[in-house]
Amino acid sequence: MAERILITGGTGYIGSHTAVVLSQLGHDIVLYDNLSNSSDAILDVLQEITGKPIPFVKGDIRDTDLVIHTLKSHNIDAIIHFAGLKAVGESVEKPLDYFANNIQGAISLLKALQTQSINTFIFSSSATVYGEPQYLPFDEEHPTNALTPYGRSKKHVEEILKDLASSNPALRISCLRYFNPVGAHESGLIGENPKGKPNNIMPFIAQVAIGDREELCVFGDDYPTSDGTGVRDYIHVMDLAEGHASSLAFLENNTGWHAFNLGSGTGFSVLELIHAFEEEANCTIPYRIIGRRAGDIAEYYSNPDKAAKLLGWKTKRNLNEMCSSTWQFQKKLN
Ligand code: NAD
Ligand code: UFG
Numbered sequence: 628m629a630e631r632i633l634i635t636g637g638t639g640y641i642g643s644h645t646a647v648v649l650s651q652l653g654h655d656i657v658l659y660d661n662l663s664n665s666s667d668a669i670l671d672v673l674q675e676i677t678g679k680p681i682p683f684v685k686g687d688i689r690d691t692d693l694v695i696h697t698l699k700s701h702n703i704d705a706i707i708h709f710a711g712l713k714a715v716g717e718s719v720e721k722p723l724d725y726f727a728n729n730i731q732g733a734i735s736l737l738k739a740l741q742t743q744s745i746n747t748f749i750f751s752s753s754a755t756v757y758g759e760p761q762y763l764p765f766d767e768e769h770p771t772n773a774l775t776p777y778g779r780s781k782k783h784v785e786e787i788l789k790d791l792a793s794s795n796p797a798l799r800i801s802c803l804r805y806f807n808p809v810g811a812h813e814s815g816l817i818g819e820n821p822k823g824k825p826n827n828i829m830p831f832i833a834q835v836a837i838g839d840r841e842e843l844c845v846f847g848d849d850y851p852t853s854d855g856t857g858v859r860d861y862i863h864v865m866d867l868a869e870g871h872a873s874s875l876a877f878l879e880n881n882t883g884w885h886a887f888n889l890g891s892g893t894g895f896s897v898l899e900l901i902h903a904f905e906e907e908a909n910c911t912i913p914y915r916i917i918g919r920r921a922g923d924i925a926e927y928y929s930n931p932d933k934a935a936k937l938l939g940w941k942t943k944r945n946l947n948e949m950c951s952s953t954w955q956f957q958k959k960l961n
Pocket of ligand 2: 713714715753754755805806807808826827828829831843844845846847856857858859897920923
């Protein structure tokens with residue numbers, strides 16, 4: 628059923644791809660973002676891709692009154708909450724910023740939601756809630772022992788949502804634990820375009836490939852993994868976006884609080900990722916092995932069975948498609 632959906636953080640990387648998928652499924656979308664890590668220039672691009680204008684409100688999620696006004700004036704039925712700070716390393720240096728934005732922000736949004744009796748809420752959580760693996764692959768029952776303020780902010784919001792769901796049986800809440808989102812829309816018009824030096828590996832590789840950066844630093848080759856470099860479960864951002872559509876459909880028939888891993892179930896090492904990118908971009912990525920990055924975990928990947936069973940969702944795009952779409956986007960940017 629078509630719904631009117633508020634997407635917080637909607638001009639950001641994952642929010643914008645999700646907006647495309649949901650708009651093309653016939654939902655009415657409203658984007659809400661303070662533009663702290665994105666630009667409203669994306670609105671024209673989204674219109675070009677979807678063929679229709681997408682309403683946008685510039686605002687902070689901590690401005691509860693503005694959120695309430697937005698929910699009322701657009702008659703919103705459901706919220707997908709992407710807005711927040713997401714740099715793991717920065718969260719260690721500025722924990723209060725992360726708690727203020729990610730936790731206070733979520734509380735403000737939920738207060739606004741309650742005033743309008745909106746029941747459907749999807750939260751962008753993260754695989755970082757699990758912390759050091761006690762076993763692999765991570766399933767949703769794995770204990771959550773997040774290691775950084777960023778990861779703890781996600782874990783706390785998940786717990787707030789669980790308490791809220793216990794207090795009100797009408798609520799329908801999904802916490803989607805993303806593994807490592809990469810890649811871009813097939814048009815090459817939207818993708819991940821971080822401000823400043825990328826923290827994440829895929830945009831860094833793409834900037835090396837295009838010649839904006841000299842070389843990639845590989846953070847450690849002495850991990851107990853197949854080739855010594857870190858292993859992650861990379862997921863194409865369009866698969867991830869489609870996971871939100873599946874979650875929305877699931878919540879139509881299910882109340883309560885639910886957590887789902889959104890990942891492919893397969894881990895790739897840093898060197899495997901570099902080689903896949905080289906193949907797709909037909910280039911060589913110069914790299915240098917340096918020491919480990921503080922706080923990195925050697926290896927983790929998802930068990931995606933719960934999402935397959937209950938959401939009817941699984942990833943469709945492989946590592947090569949993640950690299951080729953990133954490359955198409957990077958070439959159009961430059
Ligand atoms: P992004 O930075 O591209 O998008 C987040 C958007 O939220 C930005 O447009 C930013 O301007 C906006 N924003 C930040 N604080 C805000 C506030 N207080 N009020 C209104 N808008 C605000 O990040 P992304 O990669 O698209 O991530 C989206 C969500 O997914 C985040 O919550 C992030 O923690 C989560 N997540 C991301 C990853 C990843 O690797 N990209 C992995 C797991 C989870
Ligand atoms: N890496 C490098 N060089 C770089 C950047 C990263 O070797 O320049 C390595 C890392 O050590 C790690 C892998 O590449 O082994 C992936 O690192 P990213 O920084 O791309 O991603 P993380 O796994 O650290 O974290 C990401 C997001 C989090 C999210 C998490 C979910 O940044 O927000 O995935 O799994 F929560």
